[in-house]
Amino acid sequence: MESIIFSHAIADDLKRYLDNQRYSQLGIITDTHTVEACYPLIKGQLPKDHHLYAFPAGEINKNLDTCSHIWEWMTEAGFDRKAMIINLGGGVTGDMGGFCASLYKRGVRFVNIPTSLLSQVDASVGGKLGVDFNGLKNHIGVFSEPETVLISEEFLKTLPEAELKSGYAEVIKHGLIRNADYFHSLKFTKWQKQNWRDIIEKSVSIKRDVVEKDPKESGLRKILNFGHTLGHAFETFYLNTKHHLLHGEAIAVGMIAEAYLSHTHMAMPKDQLEEIKEALLRVFGKFNFPESNVLSITELCSQDKKNEGKTINFSLLKKIGQCEYNIAVSKKEIAAAIQFYHSLKV
Template identity: 45%
Template sequence: MEAIKTSSYTIYFNEYCYTYLQEVLLPENYSTLFVLADTNTSQYCLPNFLAQVATELPIEIIEIEAGEINKSIETCIEVWHALTELGADRKSIVINLGGGVVTDLGGFVASTFKRGMDFINVPTSLLAMVDASVGGKTGVDLGILKNQIGIINNPTAVLIDINFLDTLPSNQMRSGLAEMLKHGLIADKNYWTQFFDLNNLTTDDLGQLIHESILIKNNIVEQDPKEKGIRKALNFGHTIGHAIESYFLENSAKEPLLHGEAIAIGMIIEAYLSLQQNLISINDYIEVKTVIENIFEKVDFNENDIAEIIKLLVHDKKNVSGEVQFVLLDKIGKTVINKTAENSLIVKAFADYKT
């Protein structure tokens, strides 16, 4: 599969990942190799990864607890201490082996330790392959509030080995599909239509869809690296979705949702807002809702849930002067940014979601 070159780094696929590592992990380039993994990837991915890494560099493994709840500044402090105790210097390099929590947090840790060291992202989940590890966003949550602390800083490379997907449970695979669906909805209607029937999807098909999804995201990021304009389109479904994800994370009576599960709901809600603002047709809305609901199970919301989720919208990072701003669909394959919506309309959107 052909590598994707961005303005500042390259995304390699499958066997070319390890060819690249063999060429770059040399003593004249780096002093020490640190691999950051969580408890899941340490068990299921790390042994196979290390078996394919040919280097004379000393290798140190740093392990963190798995899960969004550990995507915190407290975990960063633990990793910074580990790097210090293990003798990391600015000529060290960090490989972040894991899902979005590991690549986001690991990128932030590397970007800030000793004012910056190189890092490579090796995403092991579908979500991280098509979204979290690409685009240079690094950072952590602030309590339950998603991605409030961080910087945009690009990795040295991103390495995507789709064989890691064999380690994922089905719900994690669906979570990644949400971001791929989003890429079609915001930028490429033909890509979107490829998700109408996933029953006959092969590994090769999935590899090609991942490649196309990254191309879509990279094209948007290259136009707007700092998210001042068009890059905001990548947040379709995320204003509502992040609020839902945060609410379910903090509420002990609720089962936490995976990122993609929350974003799937967010896309339906925000597609409804698009319909009510006469940006898309009723047929487009029904298509969006039907395709997403064929992949993701419905989640139940009561009136109190919806009220609390709406309260969380004020913390969305796209907001300006306290005004909640949405990315809405202009049609399938196109978006409009910086749109607003009354709370009453959001309540109606949730009501329609439940029907």
């Protein structure tokens, strides 16, 4: 597993880390939003001869075309196999920057500095990297761990509330799949006012524990996908539309729908279904969509990476704090779960 540094002073801690490393060139990969909001927080402590690449921000640019531009930049800068890459940004930057570093010259070292709550508690830990392809989320990817992850809540101050909320969906998920006490300790009203450092450290510890037991997602690690089979279907369906959903917004929809499947498939108590539904609706509200889209969203679940042949597999809750994986669900049942969400009154 990668080493994780929980930083109190990100610029100083980064300099201390780099002073103890040997590398031929240093490259920073970021996006056009983060280069303005977060890069200034570390720039003063970086070597003056570092190279910087900022790609256009947004999930829509997490694709092989952008990777080609990154590889061209690395090639033109003369990066060799002793180079080091720092991925400064949210989940898109960490996924794509790590992917590019892992394939360039068969792999160069990379470090993640996650700047969003989502990337701090989820995307930067565990070594899953990838890009979207033909409209399918994370369809092309590899497992490759960063050398180190430097995590600092300093960056959370740069986030719009919608981005902070998006990351909070993964925090909630960690409690639902692994630790009921953690879930019940979270705030669902006035959720913005929390001890974020404690939350980040707790969520990272939950994810690391799961990943260490199953690094390549052959079994237990699949529980981290609770809410993601249907969540990714919603995210993919609305990716290039004016109703585009942030990752956490889509996962919140997915968790409610998959909590319904947990009730019908795993006999999760109905009062827990209600508790999950009410908690998520208080934070995220209801996403309204036309009933005519149910079939198309259902079909997108056929592309989920947990599937085996034509069997669509879910990770579902036995109860809050206990998740099981490889649960086969039919398209008819998936459509019923989406209909359940669609019918909610807020």
